[in-house]
Amino acid sequence: MRLSLSIGVIAFMHSYAQAASYSPSQIKGISDPVLIAKIEGYMPPICSTLYGDAKHWSPWSNCSATCGQGQQVRYLNGVGQKNMVTNGCDIQQDTQQCTGTECPQDCQYSDWVDWSPCDATTGTQVHSRTEVTPALNGGKDCPSLWGPPSEKRNCAVDCQGTWSNWTDCSGVTATSSRTFTVTQYPLNGGVACPSTNTKDCNPTCGSIGWGAWSTCDPVTGTHTRTRNVPVDTSFVRLTVALRQNQCPTVDTQACDIDCQLGDWAPTGSCDPLTGAQQLTRKILQQSVNCGKPCNALQYDTLTSGSKSCAVDCKLSGWSDWVCDTSTGQATRKRSITQNPLNDGAACGDLQETKDCRLINCTGPSCTAPLTCETGPWTDGACSATSCVKISTANMLYPVRDAGLPCNLYKTSPCTLDAVMGPWSDWGACDDTAHQYRTRDIVSNACNGGKIAGATTEKRSCQQICQDNFNPWNAWGPCDQTSGTQKRTRTIVNSPTPDQQPCLTTETRTCAVNCVMDNWGPWGKCDECTGIQIRNRTVSIPEQNGGNQCPPTQDSQTCAVTCLASEWTPWSTPDSTCSCTRTRTEIAPAINGGTCLLTQNDPTCSQNCETSDWSVPGECIKSGPHAGTQQSTRAITKQQCNGGAACPADLERYTPCDIDCQLSDWTPFGQCDLQTQQQTRTRSILQPAYHNGAKCGPTTDFKACGSCAEIVSSFTYSECDAKKGIRTGTATYLYKPKNGLACNLVVQEPCTVNCVVSDWNMGTCHTQGNLAGQQLFTRSIVVAPLNGGTKCGDLKKYEKCVVDCKAGDTWSAWSECSSMGFQHRTIDVLFPAQNGGRNDECTVEEQKTCPVDCDIDPATGVVLQESLNGGKTCKAAADELGIPSGGYSDYSSTSTVSFMSMISSNKTYAMAAVATGGMGLMFIAGFFTTRRRNGYNTISHQAAL
Structure with a gap:
């Protein structure tokens, strides 16, 4: 039994491909399927048949192959395993063959449909094909494998249009013509449009124009013209037409010649009395027939005339200057000897006046500004109060000198003696044996005048004193402090004790002249008036009628700067590190004073200041800073004159993420026909930085190899001139892959050019429209096919000698x-x-x-x-x-x-x-x- 089972295993391995169709009923004589299976040694199919329902088995696994032959597996589930021993099955796994469903499938086109009719607008026609098998699972698409689904080619479009009517017979060429109006222009070698057609004709007299008139003959008064028949190929036809139509060929008619005159020429000089000049002109051509006659006013052909001429004014010479002492002005005159005519030069002034002082003036003084001329100064009275006298003068010529600088008033110091009033009566004798009298100073002395005398006098009123004294000595010097002077005398006999003592000293007032100190410095200029003052003091005042003191104060004009507002604060330094401040003018400068409204300080200092860092810019994608963002700051204030220096870092970079960027795929490269594979690539346009998206693959492959590439060039037979077809054969250069099958035999149209016979010469025509033309003909030997060279004209006319x-x-x-x-x-x-x-x-x-x-x-x-x-x-x-x-x-x-x-x-x-x-x-x-x-x-x- 074991031996037969081993044999059965061998049989299983040999015939597994047919196991799926095995049936126990096919074994004759034995009805127990399990026994049959054991005899045959083919248990798995039998168990699969016995337990083929979903109740005993798991679902089939996916096919092990995505393309081509593979296997599927299933397993006994719990119910199947439970009955496995009972039914004599000793398997737990079943397999079967399968075919993958993802095999690559290339696209396939249908055959080409016929070419469409030729489009007369574009001169093209198209044909197309459709996809009958789509590309699946990575198979090649139709355009890359077989080319586009439609094709376009040029096609011949013949010219179409209509002829216009024949024109009237031309009197210049003796021909009539018609033109072709094109409604469809030819394209791609189609029949060309005809040009203008012409034919000979017999023109009428009126259509043959006249030539230009000849020059009018001044003797006969006629001119002629002839028909304008060009000396060319049309001459004979035009001449015959003129004769046959009995057309006049010469036209003679009367013509008019106008009088022709030369240029006007003067016959004399300009007449100063009339302002006219006589003119004449010569007759160059007398009038003929109805031409404009000579010497006719209405035709402006007069041979003599006149024209206005300019006569300049003429004047006599100037008279001598005559000075009018009453006005101070000198006058000279001239007269007109010839009045101007017809815009001649005008006469100008006939009288001139000027200052009498300039009549004979020479030298630089003549150019100096003049002042008014005045009479003698008249001095006024000397003022005892101010010690100044006022002098006045009068303008000699107020009319002439009006507006000229003029000084008619002046002041000057003056000298006055002091004036004393009368003495009073002597007073009573006082206890000192003296009596007094006084007088007043009416006015003090001025500027060195005789000073005032004493205002008080005293005398002894006791006779004894007068008798015992020597005469008085001269008065002593005047005491400048007290304004007094003394005199003394000596006693001859001293008085007795019982007598009053006698006066030996006598005092009186005396005039003290004023003495002034030196002038002090000029004071501050008054900004309101533009005047500054200096002072001096009286060192010795005037007393008792002495010379009065002059003014103790003097003034003069002074330059006052303008009144301005407060200075503005100093500005920030400019590009040259200079600061500026300004102020505005409130009141103008006086007497030439300055007005400083702007000040510059080239030494002002300033610390450097910068702006805040800018917002980071775009990510930098190349260069040494790729993958970073730049921030900048700018210097808003420059360092000036020792201020804090500017920082060196005005830009900084922070990391940023940049995604990889790839170029578009290049077209697939040339197909490697050995492997029937082609490659395309793409380049990295932007590398990735930091956490940016990384770059994908830069190389890609796909299958390739069309029939045109793996098949040799077709070798074509001779073109069949009757059918216009030739046959081509080819062989494989490379073994086809990817299921490709190619056509190695083709038939295609071929071009058959037209073949014509030689030209046959006809008869030379001597008359009619074809006169001088000879007909030549030829026939078609081979007709053109498939766009071959057209046959061209089969008849032509050429010139022949007549x-x-x-x-x-x-x-x-x-x-x-x-x-x-x-x-x-x-x-x-x-x-x-x-x-x-x-x-x-x-x-x-x-x-x-x-x-x-x-x-x-x-x-x-x-x-x-x-x-x-x-x-x-x-x-x-x-x-x-x-x-x-x-x-x-x-x-x-x-x-x-x-x-x-x-x-x-x-x-x-x-x-x-x-x-x-x-x-x-x-x-x-x-x-x-x-x-x-x-x-x-x-x-x-x-x-x-």
Whole structure:
């Protein structure tokens, strides 16, 4: 039994893949499933079948493989284990195969749909495809694997539009044209828009414009113009049109010539009496026809006239200066000898006055300011009170000197003697044997005047004293303190005891002159008046009629500074460490005083002061301070003159968190076709600092390798010109991975260019709209396909040489013109073109013919000169009975006029001119010389 079980284990290992479908009923002859299982040695499947419900087993585990083949496991639960032995099962675990559901699945597109119709607005068309299998579980998406879901390509858009109506036939080009109005412009090589179409036409007379008028002939009073036919490829058609439509080619009309005058020229000098100057101008051109006539006032063509001229004033010379002693002013005059006219220079002043003192004044004193002129000073009385006399003067010339500085009042010290009043009577004799008398000082002496005398006198009133004394001695010096003086005498005989003593000394008052001390220093300037004072004292006062004391006080003006407010506090130091204070003016300065309103102190001190630290700024992300925030402070006050110094640290840095910042992923790099893997990277734009978010991976990989990359270039067969298709084959360059399968055979359209035959030459047209054109044609050998080169035009016209062909019959000769010419013409069937010969075509012939002289019988004016042997003017005068002495007996020739006519008149000069090598067709004229009826006829054959 054990042997069979071992064999069963071997069988289990061999056939486990089919165990899930094993059924005990398949073993014939034995119905006990447990027994069968033991015989077979395959217990786990049997137990799984016996207990396959959720009642006995746990749920299956997840598949062990997320992609591909794996296993799932389940276990017997409590109920299953309880019955395990009873039922003969000896397993507790069951397994089964499983397939992972997360295998990568690449996206797959459907086939391309057909290209959309071409969009005429953008010149593009598109086709698209859709996703039929989505990318799952990391599989490649369709755009990265197969490209975009839609494609756009350029497509050809042909030009579309409408033609306008044909224009009227141009008289300049003899063509009519029409234009193409575009409603759709071509794109991407589509059929181009046609240009303007033109065709030949026959213009009417009115559409062929006239050229400019010639200069008006001053002799004939006419001017001419001719048709403005350009000498180009249109000349022949325009000339033929003019002839066929019988259009006039020359227009002669009368013209007006105005009188032409030269510039005005003076014929004399300016007339001082009238202020006019005569002018004349020459006639350069007399008027012709209705031109403006000469010497006509209404047309401003007078040949003589006048114009105003400026006459300056003229004056006589100045008279001598005459001084008026009553006014002090001198006057001089001049007179007008010529009054001004027509804005001539004015006369100016006719009279001048000035101060008599300046008539003959020379030298620097003449420029000094003048003062008023006064009469002699008149002194007033000397004031006994002030010792000053007042002097006055009068202005001699108050009118002249009004406003000039003038001093009419002055004071000066004066000298007065003292004046004494009369003596009083002698008084009574007093106890001392004396008697007195007095007198008053009426006025004191002034400035050195005679001083006052004594005001008191005494005398002895006892005879004995007078008899016993010698005469009095002279008065002694005046005592300056007491104002007295003494005199003495000696006693001859001393008085007896019983007698009154005699007076030996006598005292009287005496005049004491005032004596002054020196002046003291000037006092402080009075800020209100601008006056300062100095004083002196009286050292000896005046007494008893002595000279009075002069003033004890003197004053003078002084500079007063302005009155100002209090000084403001000193300012903070400025950039130069200077402080400033100011004040405002209250009252102005006086007498030139200063007014200091601002003071600077360059020595003021100040401590350095700084602001508070600023709020930290943004986190710095690079450089030496990366990962920090900067705070700053500024110096608000600078250190000045010894103040506290400023700190050195004006910025500081504190840590901050910075998250890592990565760049966007680069596009995946080139695919490594060996591994079919491509890489993309990203760079660290900002490293992380401190607690900031850290950086993630900087490299990423994904599967790659499209068919275009692992398949070789297609080798294409030759293009099938009938179908426009070629076949390409390729091989694998690298073994495909990731379930990729590629198409190695393709078919695609190919470009087939148009092939055309050689050009076949047609007939050269000589007439009609295609004259001078030759048709060439060719056919298509291979038609273009798939945008191949288009075939181009299958027919074209090219210029061909056409020789001129003339008709057979000449017209009759025309009448002889006033210039002595006749002409005739011949029709041209078709002109030479594109370098063809004109030798066979002579469009016009011309010959000279005789022209008789024509004289106006009334005026004798020659109206027509004799030409080419016609009747001379002398012969014509004889026929009219006019004296013929002044008329010519000669008939001139038209040969010279013929040459000028050829060069100036196209209808005479040529039949056809064309560009591109076409030659000129010249004129043949016939000229012969013969004598007819006594007149000279000049004929001459010339080929020009």
